[in-house]
Amino acid sequence: MLSIPCPWCGPRDEPEFLFGGEPAVRPVPAADVTDAAWADYLYFRDNDKGPHAEIWCHAAGCGQWFVMRRDTATHAILSVRKPGEPA
Amino acid sequence: MRYSSLSLFRQGLSGHQGWPQAWRSPALKPTYDAVVIGGGGHGLAAAYYLAKVHGIKNVAVLERGWLGGGNTGRNTTIVRSNYFFPQSVALFDFALRQYEQLSEELNYNIMLSQRGILNIGHTEHQMELMARNVNAMLVNGIDVELLDAQQVRHELPLANFSADARYPILGGFTQRRGGVARHDAVAWGYARAADAFGIDIVQNCEVTDFRVEGGRLVGLETSLGPVSAGTFGLSASGHNGVLARKAGFRLPLTSYALQAMVSEPIKPVLDTVAMSWATGMYVSQSDKGELVFGAGLDLYPSYAQRGNLNVAQGVVAGMLEIFPAFRGLKMLRQWAGIVDVPWDYSPILGPSPVQNLHLNAGWGTGGFKATPAGGYFLAHAMATGEHHPISRPFDLSRFSTGAFIDEAAGAGISH
Ligand SMILES: Cc1cc2nc3c(=O)[nH]c(=O)nc-3n(C[C@H](O)[C@H](O)[C@H](O)COP(=O)(O)OP(=O)(O)OC[C@H]3O[C@@H](n4cnc5c(N)ncnc54)[C@H](O)[C@@H]3O)c2cc1C
Ligand SMILES: [Zn+2]
Numbered sequence: 001m002l003s004i005p006c007p008w009c010g011p012r013d014e015p016e017f018l019f020g021g022e023p024a025v026r027p028v029p030a031a032d033v034t035d036a037a038w039a040d041y042l043y044f045r046d047n048d049k050g051p052h053a054e055i056w057c058h059a060a061g062c063g064q065w066f067v068m069r070r071d072t073a074t075h076a077i078l079s080v081r082k083p084g085e086p087a
Numbered sequence: 088m089r090y091s092s093l094s095l096f097r098q099g100l101s102g103h104q105g106w107p108q109a110w111r112s113p114a115l116k117p118t119y120d121a122v123v124i125g126g127g128g129h130g131l132a133a134a135y136y137l138a139k140v141h142g143i144k145n146v147a148v149l150e151r152g153w154l155g156g157g158n159t160g161r162n163t164t165i166v167r168s169n170y171f172f173p174q175s176v177a178l179f180d181f182a183l184r185q186y187e188q189l190s191e192e193l194n195y196n197i198m199l200s201q202r203g204i205l206n207i208g209h210t211e212h213q214m215e216l217m218a219r220n221v222n223a224m225l226v227n228g229i230d231v232e233l234l235d236a237q238q239v240r241h242e243l244p245l246a247n248f249s250a251d252a253r254y255p256i257l258g259g260f261t262q263r264r265g266g267v268a269r270h271d272a273v274a275w276g277y278a279r280a281a282d283a284f285g286i287d288i289v290q291n292c293e294v295t296d297f298r299v300e301g302g303r304l305v306g307l308e309t310s311l312g313p314v315s316a317g318t319f320g321l322s323a324s325g326h327n328g329v330l331a332r333k334a335g336f337r338l339p340l341t342s343y344a345l346q347a348m349v350s351e352p353i354k355p356v357l358d359t360v361a362m363s364w365a366t367g368m369y370v371s372q373s374d375k376g377e378l379v380f381g382a383g384l385d386l387y388p389s390y391a392q393r394g395n396l397n398v399a400q401g402v403v404a405g406m407l408e409i410f411p412a413f414r415g416l417k418m419l420r421q422w423a424g425i426v427d428v429p430w431d432y433s434p435i436l437g438p439s440p441v442q443n444l445h446l447n448a449g450w451g452t453g454g455f456k457a458t459p460a461g462g463y464f465l466a467h468a469m470a471t472g473e474h475h476p477i478s479r480p481f482d483l484s485r486f487s488t489g490a491f492i493d494e495a496a497g498a499g500i501s502h
Contacts, residue, residue: 014395017396047388
């Protein structure tokens, strides 16, 4: 089980958290976004093996979202930060 | 050599010392007509159908580890075709029909056991949803039956029918042509038959990079040196996204760990595959007597080939809820495989953004049952450069057209 260091609450057990996908920036303005670019934003993923940028929610805790870098091959947690904080 | 009772008898006389190797271990040649990346069941099947259906025999299958060491040897061996959408039924029933005659075709016993697959319903709402699914499946020509509580009790006498059950059993539905097959045997049978056509199955050969020239794939870098070919197939379940990025594009896939486990062997107690949507668990009994069971994904990206304890505990809790009698059993093994899951839980088949590279990806948690289909349609795409009509709806373009085949919502539980 992962021990995830929530930037607000400190380390908590994995079942309290939800994985929320890879960070991505929504393309705008919507009217100018091609189907391909929209599909890329919605569905296509880096899906890295190794260090991977992820957003997580401390759903059963403080309810906050945060950004986590995690190694998908070893499950090691590399860093966490609040949204908007410098990487 | 043809396997038969006569050959078994003859070999028995010489103490089984004379069996020939089932396939060679050839060196990698610098060039082939066709190269398949990934020596799981799907990749091996693709090689076999390239030779058998399309007459292309100068073929290599490149496998990073050993044959069947990926998800082929890690799955819970369930086969069925009780999907919701007609496109899926065409695909998965094609596979099941191949399975039904595969032992004979390959001269290799894949131990297909059509013992049926029974989904249990625990609430009125679930029963209504099942009736709807069963109707859709019947319309699509799939042999499913809706069952009432008595019928389920008859088929699953050990299930929890007590009055205070947390998950009361109100009924279910079954596909009697569903069941299990021996996963290793499917890979080995295809490997042996492909080898007999002269196809090179090259193990311990990791594809490390792609040589793309003018939008066209011309060759691969591997741990055993470079290789070029006229056409390539990508069938590296779990790692398709990683390889696609090396070829210069992304796929709509996320790789997750999916775990399963087996108990110590016991006498026969369960003669069908039982699934329960509400608890997420499913279980069957192997020929050795072990109970084989599993559940949903560890829900974050992983390439670690191991699952976490909280998910395992959930699986065990679900199983004990439905089958309290299994409480005293010891668990023997627990493991995980890495599966690549698309958003709509349907595979991604056919051309990739790079010319000459064809996809057989995104089979997620349920591609063992589709091994013959994945191989057949990948071979078709590699040989002809075009979709087979059955694979066309599963094209990568559906992610931008929106023509999804949403089996996650349609048929519910996977595997
Ligand atoms: C626990 C579990 C239970 C499952 N249960 C079921 C079930 O009951 N029914 C069902 O239908 N499906 C089930 N599945 C899903 C099923 O196992 C997969 O969808 C299917 O096996 C994938 O196809 P494959 O057999 O070709 O994959 P694999 O056997 O994984 O083959 C892919 C191969 O590609 C190789 N590879 C990866 N990277 C490279 C590289 N760079 N170079 C060369 N080779 C590479 C890998 O080593 C691997 O051998 C289950 C999966 C798991 C993990
Ligand atoms: Zn928190």
